[in-house]
Amino acid sequence: MLSYRHGFHAGNFADVFKHVLLTQLVGALRRKDKPFCLLDTHAGAGRYDLESAVARKNREHAAGIGRLWHRPGLGPELAEYLTEVRALNPDGAVRWYPGSPRIARALLRPGDRLILTELHPAEYPSLKAEFAGDRQVAVHRMDGYVGLKAFLPPPERRGLVLIDPAFDRKDEFERLVEAIRVIHRRWAGGMIAIWYPILDRAPSLRFQRMLRESDIPAILCAELGLYPYDAPLGMHGCGMIVVNPPWRLDETLNRWLPELLEALRVGEHGQTRLEWLATAP
Numbered sequence: 001m002l003s004y005r006h007g008f009h010a011g012n013f014a015d016v017f018k019h020v021l022l023t024q025l026v027g028a029l030r031r032k033d034k035p036f037c038l039l040d041t042h043a044g045a046g047r048y049d050l051e052s053a054v055a056r057k058n059r060e061h062a063a064g065i066g067r068l069w070h071r072p073g074l075g076p077e078l079a080e081y082l083t084e085v086r087a088l089n090p091d092g093a094v095r096w097y098p099g100s101p102r103i104a105r106a107l108l109r110p111g112d113r114l115i116l117t118e119l120h121p122a123e124y125p126s127l128k129a130e131f132a133g134d135r136q137v138a139v140h141r142m143d144g145y146v147g148l149k150a151f152l153p154p155p156e157r158r159g160l161v162l163i164d165p166a167f168d169r170k171d172e173f174e175r176l177v178e179a180i181r182v183i184h185r186r187w188a189g190g191m192i193a194i195w196y197p198i199l200d201r202a203p204s205l206r207f208q209r210m211l212r213e214s215d216i217p218a219i220l221c222a223e224l225g226l227y228p229y230d231a232p233l234g235m236h237g238c239g240m241i242v243v244n245p246p247w248r249l250d251e252t253l254n255r256w257l258p259e260l261l262e263a264l265r266v267g268e269h270g271q272t273r274l275e276w277l278a279t280a281p
Helices: 013-030 053-058 076-086 100-107 124-130 144-151 172-186 201-212 249-264
Strands: 037-040 047-049 096-098 113-117 137-140 159-163 191-198 219-225 237-243 271-278
Touching: 013 076, 013 100, 013 159, 013 191, 013 219, 013 237, 013 249, 037 100, 037 144, 076 096, 076 100, 076 249, 096 100, 100 113, 100 124, 113 144, 124 137, 144 172, 159 172, 172 191, 172 201, 172 237, 191 201, 201 219, 201 237, 201 271, 219 249, 237 271, 249 271
Parallel strands: 037 113, 037 159, 113 137, 159 191
Antiparallel strands: 047 096, 191 237, 219 237, 219 271
């Protein structure tokens, strides 16, 4: 169950989508002058070398961050995300790609905290080294789902849980629904962001149906598809579920999701979707 290595996929279109949204969510938390805690349950290595043999095997980043790197006239949301990636690449060439932990850390203020859990024996040492000596970041070798009960609710009572599993188990969507229930019971006001792939369309639609039936309020679904969903096997798109989204996030997504699609699309294919699966009470 630990065969997945994100280095093969770092900086691809799914990473770009996820990290633009992550930047917006953390930005919303920063608007209030109170500390927050961010828990990243499947943290990965922290940063990725796009010139490594692993990343160069399929060069997925070329169709992701590579399409944005020199694109002029980006809107404020995409530009803000790109600023964080450029911070790791001061010479102007995109070699290093920040994982979610690196992006989140760059946006922390003094007093904010970041908790990272990672179980993979090859990823954990890199993650630990990435944040060695950083008192605002705690790194744990732990199953991310176990971490939900270990670290929630945080004493700050404000924050975000990011769940981005490898989807190397057939029951991953069911585990995610249960994870949302666990978080909601322990921390009803906490923000939750979940990434998922769209391969065969049926599992992600079933996941959304389960969320609609969960009686958990305020669930927003955003999707980015680059290829037809009835195309041959492969990742056709991906989605993000946000529970307790910040105010007007749907309006912000309506602005930058089409822009991102236009920057990343292949030919005439591509679609976006934004839907409330459950409204706020």
